[in-house]
Amino acid sequence: MTTCLTAPRALGCLAGLLLISVLTTAPTQSVRAQGPDLGTEAQRESGKVLYLQYCSQCHGEKGDGEGYASSHLRPRPRDLTSGKFKIRTTPNGALPTHQDLVNIIRRGMPYTSMPAWPNLSDQEVSDLAYFIKTFSADFANAENVPQPVPLESGPNATNESVELGKRLYEENGCVKCHGTLGRGDGPSAPTLVDDWGHPIRAADLAQRWTFRGGSSREDIFRTMSTGLNGTPMPSFQEALPAEQRWAITDFIASLSPADGPGYENLVVARHVEEAIDLAKGAESFASAPPARFPIVGQIMEPGRSFHPPVTGVTVQAIYDADSIALLLRWHDMSAEKTGTNGPTLPVPTEEEEEPAAGAVAPADGGGSGGDPSANPFGDQEIAEPPAGQVAADPFAEPDTAPASRPSEFSDAVAVQIPSQVPAGSRQPYFIYGDAQNPVDLWFFDLARPDPLQMTGRGSESVEPNDTGDLTGVATYDQGEWSVILKRPLRATSGAAFAQGQFLPVAFSVWDGFSRERGNRRGLTAWYSIYVEPEVVPSAVGPMVQTALFILVIELALIGWVRWRNGSRARTELGDEPSQLTATRA
Numbered sequence: 001m002t003t004c005l006t007a008p009r010a011l012g013c014l015a016g017l018l019l020i021s022v023l024t025t026a027p028t029q030s031v032r033a034q035g036p037d038l039g040t041e042a043q044r045e046s047g048k049v050l051y052l053q054y055c056s057q058c059h060g061e062k063g064d065g066e067g068y069a070s071s072h073l074r075p076r077p078r079d080l081t082s083g084k085f086k087i088r089t090t091p092n093g094a095l096p097t098h099q100d101l102v103n104i105i106r107r108g109m110p111y112t113s114m115p116a117w118p119n120l121s122d123q124e125v126s127d128l129a130y131f132i133k134t135f136s137a138d139f140a141n142a143e144n145v146p147q148p149v150p151l152e153s154g155p156n157a158t159n160e161s162v163e164l165g166k167r168l169y170e171e172n173g174c175v176k177c178h179g180t181l182g183r184g185d186g187p188s189a190p191t192l193v194d195d196w197g198h199p200i201r202a203a204d205l206a207q208r209w210t211f212r213g214g215s216s217r218e219d220i221f222r223t224m225s226t227g228l229n230g231t232p233m234p235s236f237q238e239a240l241p242a243e244q245r246w247a248i249t250d251f252i253a254s255l256s257p258a259d260g261p262g263y264e265n266l267v268v269a270r271h272v273e274e275a276i277d278l279a280k281g282a283e284s285f286a287s288a289p290p291a292r293f294p295i296v297g298q299i300m301e302p303g304r305s306f307h308p309p310v311t312g313v314t315v316q317a318i319y320d321a322d323s324i325a326l327l328l329r330w331h332d333m334s335a336e337k338t339g340t341n342g343p344t345l346p347v348p349t350e351e352e353e354e355p356a357a358g359a360v361a362p363a364d365g366g367g368s369g370g371d372p373s374a375n376p377f378g379d380q381e382i383a384e385p386p387a388g389q390v391a392a393d394p395f396a397e398p399d400t401a402p403a404s405r406p407s408e409f410s411d412a413v414a415v416q417i418p419s420q421v422p423a424g425s426r427q428p429y430f431i432y433g434d435a436q437n438p439v440d441l442w443f444f445d446l447a448r449p450d451p452l453q454m455t456g457r458g459s460e461s462v463e464p465n466d467t468g469d470l471t472g473v474a475t476y477d478q479g480e481w482s483v484i485l486k487r488p489l490r491a492t493s494g495a496a497f498a499q500g501q502f503l504p505v506a507f508s509v510w511d512g513f514s515r516e517r518g519n520r521r522g523l524t525a526w527y528s529i530y531v532e533p534e535v536v537p538s539a540v541g542p543m544v545q546t547a548l549f550i551l552v553i554e555l556a557l558i559g560w561v562r563w564r565n566g567s568r569a570r571t572e573l574g575d576e577p578s579q580l581t582a583t584r585a
C-alpha cells in the first residue's frame with residue numbers, strides 16, 4: 001500500500017484499489033448471503049407457477065406433501081413445510097443451502113418417485129427453490145442461515161483405507177442398520193421409521209447406484225458427514241475425523257462398481273459334467289457367468305407397485321445330461337419365511353400404488369449405470385417409468401413396529417418361460433402370458449419347502465400345473481436370498497431346453513415385508529436364456545493350422561520372389577549399372 005503514496009503510481013494505485021474493492025465485494029456478497037437468501041418477489045412468483053404445474057400433484061399446493069398422487073407413493077413426497085431435507089451440504093438438522101435445493105431438484109432422487117428435471121432452465125430451477133423456501137418459516141429466520149460443512153476432497157482409496165474403513169464401519173454402528181456386508185439387513189433395519197412415522201429402509205450400501213444423494217465418493221462422504229434429516233441416518237461430522245469418514249467412504253465404494261450394476265440381457269446356461277445336485281448349492285454354478293437383470297415395478301395391471309424394494313436379480317444357469325438349473329440371487333433386508341404368497345393373491349385397491357399423473361420421467365438421477373427407468377417392455381405403453389428403489393414400503397398400520405409380528409406375506413420368486421418354444425420373435429404377454437401364448441411359471445413361495453409349477457394365460461388365469469418336475473432349494477444369508485430351481489431339460493410341461501437354443505425368460509420377486517403378493521411385485525422384462533452347446537467346437541485349433549499353412553506358403557513365395565529378383569538385379573547390375581542408377585533417381 002505504501003507505493004500508493006507516490007504520485008506517478010497514482011493511476012495504477014487507483015486501479016489497484018478498485019480491484020481490491022471489487023475483490024472485497026465478493027466477501028460482502030457472502031456477508032449478504034449470511035442473511036436469508038429468499039429471492040425476489042418475481043422469482044418466487046415464477047417459482048410458484050412452475051411448482052403448481054410440476055410439483056403440487058405430489059407435494060401438495062400447500063407444500064405439505066399431501067398432493068393427490070401422494071397417498072400411494074413410497075417413500076412419501078416430502079412435506080416441504082417441515083424444513084427437513086435429506087440431501088444437504090449443511091450440518092445435521094440444518095436447512096439446505098439454496099444450491100443444495102437447486103441440485104436436488106435438478107437431479108431428482110433415484111429410485112424414488114421424485115423426478116429429475118433436466119429440461120427446466122437454471123433460472124426456473126432456482127425460482128422453484130426460492131418458492132419452496134416460502135413453505136417453511138425457518139428459511140426466513142436469520143438465525144437459521146445454512147452454513148455448509150467443510151467437504152474437502154479426500155485422498156485416493158487404497159487397500160489399507162478400505163480395510164480401515166471396514167473396521168470403522170463396524171465400530172461406529174453403521175453395521176447395526178446397514179448390515180455386515182452393507183446389504184441393508186442390519187438387526188435394526190426392519191424397525192426403522194422416519195420422522196413422519198413411516199417405515200424406512202437402511203440403504204443397500206452394496207448397490208450404490210440406488211443412493212438418493214448420488215453414488216460418487218464425494219456424495220457418500222457428504223451423506224455420512226451431514227446425515228439425512230428426517231431419517232434415522234445419523235451425521236458423523238462431529239463423531240469421526242475426516243480421514244476416518246474417507247476410509248469408510250472407501251469401504252462403501254468398494255462394495256459395488258462405480259459405473260452401476262452392469263445389466264445383461266442374456267443368461268448363458270453352461271454345461272456341467274457332473275449331475276446337478278441341489279445339496280451342493282451355489283457351488284455347482286462356479287463355471288456359469290452371472291447375469292444381472294433390472295427389476296421394475298409391475299404397473300400395467302391392478303396391484304401396481306411403482307418402486308419395488310428389490311431392484312435387481314443376478315442369475316446363473318447350468319445344465320447336465322437331463323436337467324437345467326437356475327441360481328437366482330437378490331438382496332433383501334429380511335427373510336420373510338412365514339405367511340403365504342402366490343402369483344394371483346388379490347391386492348386391495350387401498351394398498352395399490354397410483355401412477356403419479358403429470359410427473360415427467362424420473363431421469364437417471366445420479367451416476368447410475370444401467371437405466372432401469374427406461375421402458376423395459378419395448379412397445380408397451382408405460383404410464384410412469386418405474387425406477388425401482390430401496391425405499392420403505394407400506395404397512396396397514398405404519399406406526400406399529402413391523403418386525404414385532406410374523407409376516408403375513410412370505411418372500412417369493414418366479415421364473416417365467418413360454419410354454420412352447422415361440423415361433424419367430426413373438427413372445428407371450430410378459431404379465432403371466434396370454435390365451436394364445438401361455439407361459440410356465442416356476443413359482444417358489446419361500447415359506448414352503450418346494451417350488452410349484454403353474455401355467456399362466458394372463459393374470460386372470462394362472463393355474464397350478466404341478467407335474468412334480470420342478471425341484472428347488474432356497475437359502476438366506478446376510479441380506480441375500482439364493483434360490484436354485486431345477487427342471488428336466490424336456491419336462492412334461494413347458495418349453496424344452498435344447499443345446500444351442502435361445503429361450504425367452506423373465507423373473508418376478510415378491511418382498512413379503514413390503515406386502516408384495518399377486519400382481520403387486522417387482523418383475524423383469526423378457527430376457528433370453530442361451531443353452532450353450534456342450535462341446536464348444538474350438539475355432540482356435542483349425543485357425544492356427546490354417547495360419548501356419550498360409551505362413552509357410554507366403555515365406556516360400558517371398559523367398560522365391562526375392563531369389564528371382566536378386567538374381568535378376570545381379571544380372572542387371574552386372575550388365576548396365578548406369579541404367580539402374582537412373583531408374584533409382
Ligand code: HEC
Nearest residue numbers: 054055058075076077078085086087112113114128356359
Ligand atoms: C411424482 C411425485 C413427485 C413430483 C412430481 C415431485 N416430487 Fe419432489 N419428492 C417426491 C418424493 C417421493 C420425495 C421424497 C423422496 C425421499 O424422501 O427419499 C421428494 C422430495 C423432494 C424434495 C426434498 C429433497 C431432500 O433433499 O430431501 C424437494 C426439495 C422436492 N422434492 C422438490 C420438488 C420440486 C421442486 C418438484 C417439481 C419441480 C417436485 N419435487 C416434484 C416426489 C415428487
Ligand code: HEC
Nearest residue numbers: 172173174177201202203211212213214223224231232233
Ligand atoms: C440408525 C440406523 C443407521 C445407522 C447407524 C447408519 N445409517 Fe446410513 N442410512 C440409514 C437409513 C435409514 C438410510 C436411508 C435413508 C433414506 O432412505 O432416505 C441410510 C442411508 C445411507 C446412505 C445412502 C444415502 C443416499 O444418498 O441414499 C449411506 C451412504 C449411508 N447411509 C452410510 C452410512 C454409514 C457410513 C454409516 C456409519 C458411519 C451409517 N450409514 C449409519 C440408517 C442408518
